[in-house]
Amino acid sequence: MNRPNQGATSETFHINCVTDYSELKSIINSFERTGNLWNNIDSWLKEYTGIDRIFFKFIKHFDNYHVYKREKHIASILNRFSWFPTLLYNYDKKKLLIYKYCGIPLTKNNCPKDVIEQINKILNDLDSVNIQHNDIKNGELLVDKNGKIYLCDFGWGSINKQLDCGIGIWGHNKPKPCGQLSDKNVIKRLGIDKYI
Secondary structure, three states: OEEEEEOOOEEEEEEEHHHHHHHHHHHHHHHOOOOHHHHHHHHHHHHOOOOOEEEEEEEOOOHHHOHHHHHHHHHHHHOOOOOOOOEEEEEHHHOEEEEEOOOEEOOOOOOOOOHHHHHHHHHHHHHHOOEEOOOOOHHHEEEOOOOOEEEOOOOOOEEOOEOOOOOOOOOOOOOOOOOOOOOOOHHHHOOHHHOO
């Protein structure tokens, strides 16, 4: 088990379901004293016995900007795409999202030969549903052991270039408070074109 990874908005854990299952309960209990959350996840995991590894994301910061609600809503749209880490479970009370584990951050050392084609496909799919990520950094492009690229972490995503995503949360006609990164130039901006 890898824990924790402190990001700008969240605390994350990678869980190996088979080997770390016993440790999962202590992690959950540290966030939920009553054990109700553990009971929910315990029964949920029994339905997903085929999943070897999962990714826990507790949204911790930027509560006033509705990062959790935004990411959950956008995930419900993007779950149809194979490059999106499938959202398996959410628990609103604790702002917890559980995704299928998809890999490690993309680097020059693990970059597949068709990385540019895969990223362009992701960007085209995002355009097809009018979603913008707005914050693609090195850690948000993942690669699995088969060379498949995934894009994660849509907490600052927008729909139709609106951070309120049309669901009445913070962000209508407002800019992203910590600066916006363009999706379109991500390959050049992150130097991915020099990886191959």
